[in-house]
Amino acid sequence: MKINKSALVMTLYILFLMLPIYWLINMSLKTNQEILSGFSLWPENLTFDNYLVIFTDASWYGGYINSITYVLMNTVISISVALPAAYAFSRYNFMGDKHLFFWLLTNRMAPPAVFALPFFQLYSSIGLFDTHIAVALAHTLFNVPLAVWILEGFMRGVPKEIDETAYIDGYGFFTFFRKIFMPLIASGVGVAAFFCFMFSWVELLLSRTLTSVDAKSIAATMTRTVSASGLDWGVLAAAGVLTIIPGALVIYFVRNHIARGFALGRV
């Protein structure tokens, strides 16, 4: 009886989550004519034309390539600077460490809207406007603090004795870090990378402000299409569906770490 009640709650909640997504998929498989002419719960004239538009038009599929490019760049940059920093925070006391850590976290609290304009001017002035690296660097603003925080949580879970034993066994710092420490916090690195990917992938404001043509993200492409051509609902829905897929794939890969991951290693 109790199990049934729980299952019912879960089913209802998941239904609530899936219905809008289903509706998007439903629309992406209809022609514009069908969308606007009447109301139907499923496509009556199933069509893949909307997807065809996206895969054949460079301004559409280019958006995906641009987004993936800067998201990956950002993930690599964020994790590589966060690893040594998180190690230092988890293992050592040093002057100003607590203040530094809090200051770092404040960057996660900074509204992107505050930074949009200054970023635009900064990257324009050094000639990086409309490049992938500009967006990747801009996103480090909130991803590096998050990555440090997550990694620090996981690293704190690794007993310090392991470091000491490794040094006694004659490992140098770098060999120790690569061969012993990294495998131990592998899931933490995975979780941190997942979050960097996630927040960089879902962000719109900065990526739109910092790009115009060459590095235009899919999110920006979508919002601009709405305002320009107005009502191409089918293609818009198809583009939306395609942006969900990378996220779904990433979730599938980390499915066994989701719970601990979202607790940022602090459970």
Next chain:
Amino acid sequence: MRKTTNQKAWFMVLPMLVLVAFSAIIPLMTVVNYSVQDTFGNNEFFWVGLEWFEEILASERVHDALIRQIIFTLIILAIEVPLGIFVALNMPKKSGLWTTLCLVLIALPLLIPWNVVGTIWQIFGRIDIGLLGYMLDQLGFDYNYTQDATDAWITIIIMDVWHWTSLVVLLCYAGLKSIPDAYYQAAKIDQASRWSIFRYIELPKMKGVLLIAILLRFMDSFMIYTEPFVVTGGGPGNATTFLSIDLVKMAIGQFDLGPAAAFSLIYFLVILLISWVFYTVMVQSDKGAGA
């Protein structure tokens, strides 16, 4: 954990520091710079002191946006936190296919680009082509989020609940999973009621992650921009113009750099202040759990 004092640790922090300084301090200095100057164009600036700050603090437009922002954040916290806990308590306990399915589907909304979340709800709520809008219309409700301020608010709140409750669910679920079976068994033996189990076993164990959840939800909802921007554009009128939307309008729409910069700094400080309180409480409770 026992830590050793080592000033050389600064070298490990250095790359991170340089990077974040580049993306945070330089832009922030630009903002501070603008906030105390005015310009007539041609890159001629002159010192105006705290005038912009005074203007922003007295501005009715900013006040209204701030009040809307606070109400919005309070409403979504009041819905998402209890709902998230409730769903987490009903998550399947044993691992298996059903659990994995639940986890993956629940996490899905979190990975959708924010503008697409906006698009989804923009479509979903339309009375001509959206399931929700159409249904409500058929049921006789006078629902139209582009015209009616209340409808716009309801739509945006449901959207945010849809988008972010899962974060609270996953955090609480992680907290619940860390409770050993023996606690539940002891509770059975002590004849504890369902409420007592929640109050004395589950809630204390969830406290840490719950604080993280509330902190994250507070920060992110206070900075919300993309989703309402796509759905309502801040309208109808200014009904859903929250702080970030207002700021972007001011800075990029009207190019009022000085007031926008002052606005930015005040905005940032407010978030910082509230988050600092949360952070202090969190660190405190972290210590409590470790003892």
Next chain:
Amino acid sequence: MAKITLSNLAHSYQKNPETENDYALKTLNHVWEDGAAYALLGPSGCGKTTLLNIISGLLKPSKGQVLFNEQDVTEKKTAERNIAQVFQFPVVYDTMTVYENLAFPLKNRNLKPAYIESRVHEIARIIDAEDILTKKAKELTADIKQKISLGRGLVREDVNAILFDEPLTVIDPHMKWQLRTQLKALHQNLGHTMIYVTHDQTEALTFADKVVVMSMGVVVQIGTPEELFEKPQHTFVGYFIGSPGMNILNADVVGNKAIIGNHEIILNNGYKNLQGKLELGIRPEYVRLTDNPDDLPITINRVEDVGHYKIVRATHQGQDINIILKEETGISENMRYVSFDKARTNIYTDDWLVTP
């Protein structure tokens, strides 16, 4: 307080157990006498926790019944069985004070406040926690927390039985001894039926009137500490109880002679037609070191002096033989033989004791 009867009880964690090996707990009939103190002893994974959880109702057995005073409670929930249980790790309600923790099981049963108060103070006195009653439970150390869990187990007077699941694992050695003594005294005062699960033989032997030894899901012997020592029903008991355990030697038995290697030993009793794997069991305490060439020749490998006695580690044709000697006993060069105390020599076929 109740007599607990286990009737044809068996449990498997699989849905459709087929062979005997699928059962974590193999078919078992046993009566736990009212008011007695039992210890359930065995190595990790032998099924003792499974058995305990079946009695407390946290687990439903695949087969058989559990009876409390002749009343079938197999289908009843834990709360209805009115038992108390103390777990391996301290289970306390962190946000409550010590007082609230102890009062919790009583409050849930809607007892009178005046009674609750006097009872909590009484238990606090017994577990020596009177001065920390107002402290929050999360501020306590692990062993104090465990004392509070013990207290919560003892606080109800009318319980049918109190079950302990290795409750002293996290406690400091000197506290262990103290708590065990207190438990024993409590048992004598309160007269509850107590079942105490442990893998530590000292704990089991000092606490219990009767010890139930389990191995691989089977109860191999139920007896007083003395019976377990003198007449182990199974080679496992001989080996598990005692330090070092019983010497178990491969032997052939014909009539009243046991043949080890090519040496004959005369037994007190005659045995007929023994089949299967035959072994001779003798406690190290009952082995004598001699210089008589008619006895069993051995090679001494090592002598360990453990204070008040010596352990001689020896072998005979590759089979280990341990001998316990009094501290003052000297070992001379030509003491290269052992003889066994005939009255304490046991014969086992396929690991089970044979009665002559």
